[in-house]
Amino acid sequence: MEEKPTIVMVPGAWHKASVYSSVSSILNTHGYPTICLDLPSTGAVPPHTSFDHDVSTIRECLTSLVSSNKDVVLVAWSYGGFPSGEAPKGLSKKERTTQGLKGGVIRFVVINGVAMPAGYQPHAPGDYGSMPEWIEKDIPNNIGTIPPSTAKQIFYHDLPASQAEELSAKLVHQSLGVFFSTSTYAAFTDIPSTFLSSGNDRTPFGELNEVMIKLCQQTTPSAFDVVEHCNDAGHCVMASYPEWTADALRRAAGEKFLIGGGE
Numbered sequence: 537m538e539e540k541p542t543i544v545m546v547p548g549a550w551h552k553a554s555v556y557s558s559v560s561s562i563l564n565t566h567g568y569p570t571i572c573l574d575l576p577s578t579g580a581v582p583p584h585t586s587f588d589h590d591v592s593t594i595r596e597c598l599t600s601l602v603s604s605n606k607d608v609v610l611v612a613w614s615y616g617g618f619p620s621g622e623a624p625k626g627l628s629k630k631e632r633t634t635q636g637l638k639g640g641v642i643r644f645v646v647i648n649g650v651a652m653p654a655g656y657q658p659h660a661p662g663d664y665g666s667m668p669e670w671i672e673k674d675i676p677n678n679i680g681t682i683p684p685s686t687a688k689q690i691f692y693h694d695l696p697a698s699q700a701e702e703l704s705a706k707l708v709h710q711s712l713g714v715f716f717s718t719s720t721y722a723a724f725t726d727i728p729s730t731f732l733s734s735g736n737d738r739t740p741f742g743e744l745n746e747v748m749i750k751l752c753q754q755t756t757p758s759a760f761d762v763v764e765h766c767n768d769a770g771h772c773v774m775a776s777y778p779e780w781t782a783d784a785l786r787r788a789a790g791e792k793f794l795i796g797g798g799e
Contacts (some may be wrong), residue, residue, distance in 0.1 A: 548614025579708035617649030735767035
């Protein structure tokens with residue numbers, strides 16, 4: 537029996553990788569190995585001044601897997617799309633096959649997250665004012681927090697109250713310096729890519745997803761050849777619609793079934 541790809545899932549800012557726990561469990565029942573990867577900039581003491589540690593953590597994970605001849609689907613949500621888009625340079629299945637090597641990243645999946653060409657910088661260094669007003673910013677310490685009441689309205693408004701309460705209680709501070717970084721690579725230039733978009737996202741991604749996809753396709757026509765929409769979902773679709781998300785990731789891994797037709 538052919539081994540299924542390993543699905544590596546990267547969270548966004550303020551969140552730990554446990555946000556993927558339901559999706560990971562579903563994927564495991566379908567035979568997929570999963571890795572839910574915490575980002576070191578989230579909750580870091582002292583806070584990080586760039587996304588470099590996030591990039592290296594993701595890259596180390598991917599390198600270990602592909603060096604063991606594993607095929608990998610890299611999944612990134614929200615801010616996680618920023619370091620994840622930088623991390624897999626040279627690790628694509630196509631590039632490694634050309635070198636006579638086995639294993640590689642077979643698809644890059646962005647969920648309501650950063651997808652931009654190389655050279656992207658979310659915010660100019662020190663420009664905290666352009667960040668969303670619902671982030672509580674501790675500028676002297678270069679960290680931002682999201683109060684639970686805000687998280688319930690911005691991230692979890694499509695979830696039952698008890699689940700929103702549980703998730704908001706797990707949020708930690710975020711190193712704001714990561715948003716001053718500049719990318720040098722875009723994974724979608726070498727790796728087939730999928731974008732999962734929520735129709736009821738109250739973060740800026742709700743308005744930016746389609747704009748980002750079109751911009752990426754202008755620079756790389758093959759970018760995001762698969763775009764799937766979960767119309768009723770909010771930003772945290774992996775928590776509110778875990779079955780839908782898992783089905784989309786199974787398709788990203790190469791399974792062939794229609795939307796809504798997973799078994």
